[in-house]
Amino acid sequence: MSLKKIAVVTGGAGFIGSHLVDLCLEMGFRVRVLDDLSSGRLANLNQHNANPDLVIEEGDIRNLDTRGSLFEDAHFVFHFAGIGDLVPSMERPLDYLAVNAQGTARVLEAARQSKTLAKFVYAASSSCYGLASTPTREDHPIKPEHPYGLSKYLGEVSCFHWHRVFGLPVNSVRIFNAYGTRSRTSGAYGAVFGVFLRQKLANAPLTIVGDGTQSRDFLYVTDVARAFFAAANTQMTGEIWNLGAGNPQAVNYLASLIGGPQVHIPKRPGEPDCTFADITKIHHDLDWTPKVCFEAGVAEVMANIEYWREAPLWDPASIETATAPWFQYLAKS
DSSP states (O other): OOOOOEEEEETTTSHHHHHHHHHHHHTTOEEEEEEOOSSOOGGGGGGGTTOTTEEEEEOOGGGOOTTSSTTTTEEEEEEOOSOOOSGGGGTOHHHHIIIIIIHHHHHHHHHTTOTTOOEEEEEEEGGGGOSOOSSBOTTSOOOOOSHHHHHHHHHHHHHHHHHHHHOOOEEEEEEOEEEOTTOOOOSSOOOHHHHHHHHHHTTOOEEEETTSOOEEOEEEHHHHHHHHHHHHHSSOOSEEEEESOSOOEEHHHHHHHHOSOEEEEOOOTTOOSBOOBOOHHHHHHHOOOOOSOHHHHHHHHHHTGGGGTTSOOOOHHHHHHHTHHHHHHHTTO
16 A cells, blocks of 8 residues: 655645645645644644644744755645735735745745655735736736735745756746635734624624725635645646636625625725736646635635634724825835
8 A cells, every 4th residue: 555645735724725734635645734823723624633644733934944854755845824914014024025935935945855746836926916907817017016915926936946946846826816714814904804704793894995896806715725736736847827716706796795784994005906817827737717606605604704703803993003004105106
């Protein structure tokens, strides 16, 4: 009987990472998770408590021992660890660069020690495109609007440097707007789903930015996980794929599906009116297509809404305070 192959998932207790852990275990891998639990939760992996094929190590990628045993004999490495909230990056740019750029370099160097590595897949961000034309292709000019977008792009540049110089088999997936169960509930003002769901639980008004006609290319998290596994399982290397549903949804429509009172807050500078991934390349190269329609995905999230009970509750005043640096700096550009 052959030994099971090993997948390492950094940020594996987090939102997308935990769903990727689910999929890797389902596909017969042994999985090693590295997470500092700053935004991830061990509860996201509780369903695997009795599974000997899962090992969880708590640690910060900034302090990763690149010669340690965690990556030894790894077949796949999926790199999700990082700081994911956009708004605080305006006040903490050095932290974002330290984690998302320098931390990524340490993960790459640790992965390079594995003699059995078949693929390193980087969780990149569509924020590298800035205020992009749509639908957005992989060859769109790069122009990040904020330190978060810059830090994620520098992490991607590092990945392809390790690919070119050291021969590391790297692919990168630029995520547009992932949503679903277990999405982030950090203390920072973050993605629209977490904000709306906590407000729904509190019977508070949903804080809609601008007039709510802006649209986002929302993709359900299990579809995201399938795409990442496909990006690892392919023989192709050195590739970048955009990842979305290819079907943008208006924030007003999301609010109507969640239901409840609404209040409008000022539109933020530096944010696109529409995110829209051209998914032609990932469909062609990896035979990947989304399976979960938006309405079904939102219904699944609503069925698990209690997960967001402990998330911060935002209102217009607290959002104004949290986003003040955003307006201060990005209004100028």
